[in-house]
Amino acid sequence: MANIGYGEFETTEGGTSRAGLLARLERLLPGTTPAGTTWRGHHLPLSSWRWTQPDGPVLLAGDAAGLVKPMTGKGIYYAVATGVLAGRAAAEAVRDGRPESAGARYRSTVRTLLGRHLRHTATTARLAAAPMVLAAGMRAARRNQRAFDDLVEIGLGRGLLTRRVLTGLVR
Numbered sequence: 473m474a475n476i477g478y479g480e481f482e483t484t485e486g487g488t489s490r491a492g493l494l495a496r497l498e499r500l501l502p503g504t505t506p507a508g509t510t511w512r513g514h515h516l517p518l519s520s521w522r523w524t525q526p527d528g529p530v531l532l533a534g535d536a537a538g539l540v541k542p543m544t545g546k547g548i549y550y551a552v553a554t555g556v557l558a559g560r561a562a563a564e565a566v567r568d569g570r571p572e573s574a575g576a577r578y579r580s581t582v583r584t585l586l587g588r589h590l591r592h593t594a595t596t597a598r599l600a601a602a603p604m605v606l607a608a609g610m611r612a613a614r615r616n617q618r619a620f621d622d623l624v625e626i627g628l629g630r631g632l633l634t635r636r637v638l639t640g641l642v643r
């Protein structure tokens with residue numbers, strides 16, 4: 473079995489329909505798609521400006537919680553970080569004899585860890601949708617190692633849009 477990530481602008485000819493994706497894959501790897509009759513695909517549950525988790529004892533972490541980086545499709549950091557927080561919230565709720573309080577405890581700790589970062593990530597994704605801004609970001613990263621590090625931290629961890637990055641974009 474193979475699990476393959478595929479990035480595509482929604483404006484691409486053929487869009488993200490099954491037929492469009494198969495046609496483009498056939499162009500990239502001729503002869504592969506006739507065997508792909510049982511292939512399935514789905515959109516990644518990309519994170520947005522605000523994250524939420526209902527009250528109660530059921531806790532969602534990682535991809536299941538809609539925590540996937542909107543620019544890169546990456547989610548390992550979120551999955552590990554929220555998995556740890558979910559485990560702690562569940563253990564504390566059980567220890568206190570109030571399992572139904574797990575949701576509220578978990579929501580609060582995830583928002584403390586990721587709330588600000590998710591707002592910055594959502595803003596970065598919006599900005600990067602403009603090719604001019606994306607190119608300016610690349611140039612800023614090339615000029616300044618620390619701006620590069622900041623962008624990597626946004627793309628892989630829980631970094632924020634720093635003054636260094638913003639200054640680099642404006643220049």
Ligand SMILES: Cc1cc2nc3c(=O)[nH]c(=O)nc-3n(C[C@H](O)[C@H](O)[C@H](O)COP(=O)(O)OP(=O)(O)OC[C@H]3O[C@@H](n4cnc5c(N)ncnc54)[C@H](O)[C@@H]3O)c2cc1C
Pocket residue numbers: 475476477533534535536540545546547548549551
């Ligand atoms: C091709 C590809 C490349 C990627 N590259 C990167 C990368 O470079 N960096 C990065 O950060 N992220 C990357 N990602 C994303 C990353 O893999 C996911 O965000 C991350 O694995 C999510 O972890 P998770 O624990 O939330 O979910 P998963 O890793 O999907 O784990 C969920 C588990 O639940 C199991 N499961 C599902 N249903 C049931 C059920 N009913 N009963 C029991 N078990 C069930 C599944 O089999 C699976 O093992 C990539 C994803 C893909 C597909």
